[in-house]
Amino acid sequence: MKVAVLGYGVVGVGVYEMLGRAEGLEQGPVLVRPGKADAPFKVTSIEEIVSDPTVGAVAEVMGGVEPAFTYAAAALQAGKHFVTSNKALVAARGIELKALAEEHGAAFLFSAACGGGVPFLHNLSLARESDRIRSLGGILNGTTNYMLDAMQRLDMDYAQALADAQRLGYAEADPTADVSGLDALRKIMLACAVAYDRLPTEGLLNEGIENMTAADAAHMKSRGYTCRLLARGGLNGDGSVYAFVEPVLFREGVPECSVLENYNMAKYEGACSGSIVLMGQGAGRWPTASAVLRDLNSVLLGHRAMLRPACCRVAADNGALEQLYYVRLPARFAERFAAESAEPDGDTVRLVTKPLSPAAMHELAGEIRAQGGELFFAAIGG
Numbered sequence: 143m144k145v146a147v148l149g150y151g152v153v154g155v156g157v158y159e160m161l162g163r164a165e166g167l168e169q170g171p172v173l174v175r176p177g178k179a180d181a182p183f184k185v186t187s188i189e190e191i192v193s194d195p196t197v198g199a200v201a202e203v204m205g206g207v208e209p210a211f212t213y214a215a216a217a218l219q220a221g222k223h224f225v226t227s228n229k230a231l232v233a234a235r236g237i238e239l240k241a242l243a244e245e246h247g248a249a250f251l252f253s254a255a256c257g258g259g260v261p262f263l264h265n266l267s268l269a270r271e272s273d274r275i276r277s278l279g280g281i282l283n284g285t286t287n288y289m290l291d292a293m294q295r296l297d298m299d300y301a302q303a304l305a306d307a308q309r310l311g312y313a314e315a316d317p318t319a320d321v322s323g324l325d326a327l328r329k330i331m332l333a334c335a336v337a338y339d340r341l342p343t344e345g346l347l348n349e350g351i352e353n354m355t356a357a358d359a360a361h362m363k364s365r366g367y368t369c370r371l372l373a374r375g376g377l378n379g380d381g382s383v384y385a386f387v388e389p390v391l392f393r394e395g396v397p398e399c400s401v402l403e404n405y406n407m408a409k410y411e412g413a414c415s416g417s418i419v420l421m422g423q424g425a426g427r428w429p430t431a432s433a434v435l436r437d438l439n440s441v442l443l444g445h446r447a448m449l450r451p452a453c454c455r456v457a458a459d460n461g462a463l464e465q466l467y468y469v470r471l472p473a474r475f476a477e478r479f480a481a482e483s484a485e486p487d488g489d490t491v492r493l494v495t496k497p498l499s500p501a502a503m504h505e506l507a508g509e510i511r512a513q514g515g516e517l518f519f520a521a522i523g524g
């Protein structure tokens with residue numbers, strides 16, 4: 143099967159090179175921007191790709207929602223299989239792409255969009271066929287994991303940890319989507335869509351790590367906690383879906399604490415299989431390109447869809463689950479929480495709340511910030 147590649151950046155170069163040595167797959171044209179076609183295999187118009195009858199599949203590794211959606215739709219309408227590493231595209235327009243793929247008998251797979259080289263969505267899409275997935279998620283953003291690890295294990299402050307992540311190529315020049323939790327949120331949206339046939343697009347919550355200070359890191363460490371940014375999804379008792387991202391504190395000894403540097407750890411809990419944990423490189427040229435190739439090989443084996451026909455957009459319900467939270471905030475706002483314990487430190491207080499839903503915690507944090515209160519919070523996990 144000849145594969146056209148859209149985008150020739152970090153992942154695109156890797157995909158093109160791996161296609162050159164893959165069995166059953168063949169290098170096709172590569173779409174680049176006008177003025178950048180400096181080799182015969184590079185083209186600058188999507189029409190050249192969709193009208194080429196020898197191209198069997200299109201791998202999109204450009205990023206962004208547009209023109210990626212328009213190009214994907216054109217490829218699927220021309221009956222070409224479509225695989226992508228682009229989580230922003232699938233989170234925004236995955237339902238439309240699924241319908242187009244069904245209509246035109248083409249494949250639509252996107253395992254590289256969540257977890258990079260970690261075969262999370264690939265495994266989930268197989269597991270949900272024979273098991274009920276109770277919950278899913280994990281450490282799905284390597285940049286923030288690198289920063290949290292550097293702040294706690296190497297005692298760096300936030301600015302140093304971010305600069306280090308950028309120097310090593312883990313963080314983008316604009317790291318907002320990583321540090322705000324948005325990148326991890328998009329990934330958990332995709333995982334819920336694969337496991338539950340529902341893509342949560344409203345009621346989502348994401349708290350990142352931007353509000354964590356070196357003093358927070360040192361305090362949590364002194365209490366025996368390791369902080370990780372966790373993306374979580376699952377089913378509430380009434381069958382609705384929850385999906386949120388927030389920092390979580392773990393006691394030494396649980397698997398999350400051993401996820402160091404820019405590694406990812408994806409997890410799901412099957413009613414029959416129990417807890418399944420996958421760990422590895424969540425980003426980078428070769429891990430991500432290997433996931434794109436895995437999808438293309440799945441197409442050769444006859445796999446056509448990660449999203450089933452019934453998959454639709456829903457609102458998440460993050461109000462059912464309850465957990466304890468660690469909160470650092472100005473002492474004048476402390477009374478807004480029912481607390482199990484509180485540790486005053488000058489004008490600041492560090493408290494542990496009574497059980498609270500993510501919806502209630504994130505809403506309270508928003509209210510306090512709107513009134514000028516600087517605050518950091520993390521759920522207390524295992």
Ligand SMILES: NC(=O)c1ccc[n+]([C@@H]2O[C@H](COP(=O)([O-])OP(=O)(O)OC[C@H]3O[C@@H](n4cnc5c(N)ncnc54)[C@H](OP(=O)(O)O)[C@@H]3O)[C@@H](O)[C@H]2O)c1
Pocket residue numbers: 148149150151152153154173174175203204205206209227228229230254255258424425426427430
């Ligand atoms: N890098 C990773 O480790 C990783 C991991 C998992 C998933 N992903 C996802 O994979 C996708 C690509 O990531 P990347 O890191 O490879 O990005 P990248 O290095 O910025 O590469 C994207 C390439 O696509 C090109 N491009 C963008 N829009 C285009 C257009 N309209 N026409 C032609 N070419 C266009 C860019 O060209 P210009 O440079 O000229 O703009 C660039 O060469 C993203 O969706 C990302 O979220 C990346």
